[in-house]
Amino acid sequence: MKKIIFMGTPAYATCILKALLENENFNMMALFTQPDKAVGRKQILTPSDTKAFLSHHSPNIPIFTPISLKDEMVVKQIRDLRPDFIVVAAYGKILPKAVLDIAPCINLHASLLPKYRGASPIQSAILNGDEKSGVCTMLMEEGLDTGAILESLECDIKDKNSSEVFEILANLAAKLIISTLLNFKNITPKKQDENLATQCKKIKKEDGMIALHNAREIYQKYLAFTPWPNIFLANGLKFLELELIDETKIFNQEGEILELEKESFLLACKQGILRIKKLQESGKKVLDGHTYLNGKRLKVGDNLY
Incomplete structure (x- = not known):
């Protein structure tokens, strides 16, 4: 049974987290997610989607909400859990080299890389009128979404809004991560073609x-x-x-x-x-x-x- 640390924040990540929890081949060691945020006019302190889900469904799994992953104590916490894999999906924080060196870090990115590296791949694909998009598993490195591709799945996004595409890609990602983790030793990572790379910015x-x-x-x-x-x-x-x-x-x-x-x-x-x-x-x-x-x-x- 492979030991997994999961790092993710929004509903997209929750769908992937749920698939890992339901699979008997994996032992979820911990969730790392963004700290609670003040939301709405009344500024009510609200947990991330992944934290709310895990607290309700698997309350025995520890949840960490560090301000920074560069903190030596945080790195030690991760190292002490001795994960076989660190799975990352829309976490919202950059993983420093000290964390990347602990175990293979696999990111689930909501585009067909190297297109749309960055914070808004779904919105950017829709804005550009793309009819196809998809999700990739990739080996993380210090660059932003620059790591080698492991596997990918494609889907149709024509005339679909951002919310609909998020749901489609979340379900694809949930299937893809299971495949990637179970077949990891047999997958040959494919280097991204830098000539085809495009960037996307955070939506304001x-x-x-x-x-x-x-x-x-x-x-x-x-x-x-x-x-x-x-x-x-x-x-x-x-x-x-x-x-x-x-x-x-x-x-x-x-x-x-x-x-x-x-x-x-x-x-x-x-x-x-x-x-x-x-x-x-x-x-x-x-x-x-x-x-x-x-x-x-x-x-x-x-x-x-």
């Missing part, structure tokens, strides 16, 4: 701001930034549900209301047309498109701005 709230220029680009942003940070106009108006109707038609006036429908409306961009189904003004209720326009006394030919 302001990335969700849009102007009504290009309907296709807005649609891809909508998919990528659902459920967070959503897409919104400069005045704070959020588009929570929309469809891409046309991506080629050119209009002189962006933001023109083209047609009212039962629960939505068609909106002109400088290039293309969107169907706006649900909106939300800052601090107000979510409304369907038709109800919103009625409340604002806007009609066909008026401008949403």
Whole structure:
């Protein structure tokens, strides 16, 4: 039975952690995850998704929430557990060489490396309109997502939002880690081609701001930034549900209301047309498109701005 230390934080990681716990070939020695964070307006101290799950389902497994993995005491804690593998999935911390040297460290990255190294591989693939993505197991080294690939699985992500793709890739990753760990001795690591490498940055709230220029680009942003940070106009108006109707038609006036429908409306961009189904003004209720326009006394030919 292989001894595993798991390092991960969000729901994506929980899906992988659950698969390892349920497999009789592995003995989970400990979870390392991010410290509890103050969440919401009331700033309630909230544990990570992995910590909440493990505390409820396997309370006897120790959980560590170190501020830094460079702390010598933390490195000693890891070394004393004598793991056969350290499995990492969206942990949110860089592993120093002292930890990497303890045991093979295997990262589950939510892209087909070397594409989309970094913090937002799923959102970046969607933003770029990729129809395929996937998940890799890779041997970790000191560089960010630069290690040799062990195994990978591919999937279709066309017209899927970030939340849907996260779920698909989490389930693929849960299967892949079992395969990689059980077959580790027989896998030949494949070095990444640096000529094909691309980087992606951490998503910020302001990335969700849009102007009504290009309907296709807005649609891809909508998919990528659902459920967070959503897409919104400069005045704070959020588009929570929309469809891409046309991506080629050119209009002189962006933001023109083209047609009212039962629960939505068609909106002109400088290039293309969107169907706006649900909106939300800052601090107000979510409304369907038709109800919103009625409340604002806007009609066909008026401008949403």
